Amino acid sequence: MRSRYAAFAKGVEDYLFTTWHPRTRPLDVTVDREMAWTGLAISDVVAGSEGDQHGEVEFTARYIHAGRPGAMHERSRFERRAGRWFYVDRI
DSSP states (O other), X not given: XXXXXXXXXXXXXXXXXXXXXXXXXXXXXXXXXXXXXXXXXXXXXXXXXXXXSEEEEEEEEEEEETTEEEEEEEEEEEEEETTEEEEEEEO
16 A cells, blocks of 8 residues: 555656556556646555455645645555455555
8 A cells, every 4th residue: 555655746657556456457557647646545454464365554645736735545455466455445
């Protein structure tokens, strides 16, 4: 989760695409270059440790867009494939 947040913050679209589960990812991933991400707070984690195949992360990501602060709150599902974690979708 933290690595995907960092990729959004730095605009690394390729990383976001390759860490999105193939079953649910869009054809391409475009980052809004005018969005300035300012912080990430993880509020809950369910599973997702080394022995798990599925996990959930609840978080709030703060940003500034068009000069105005905002926040995105989401609970996301992740799935391990071939030893790597992939974002599946939000709940």
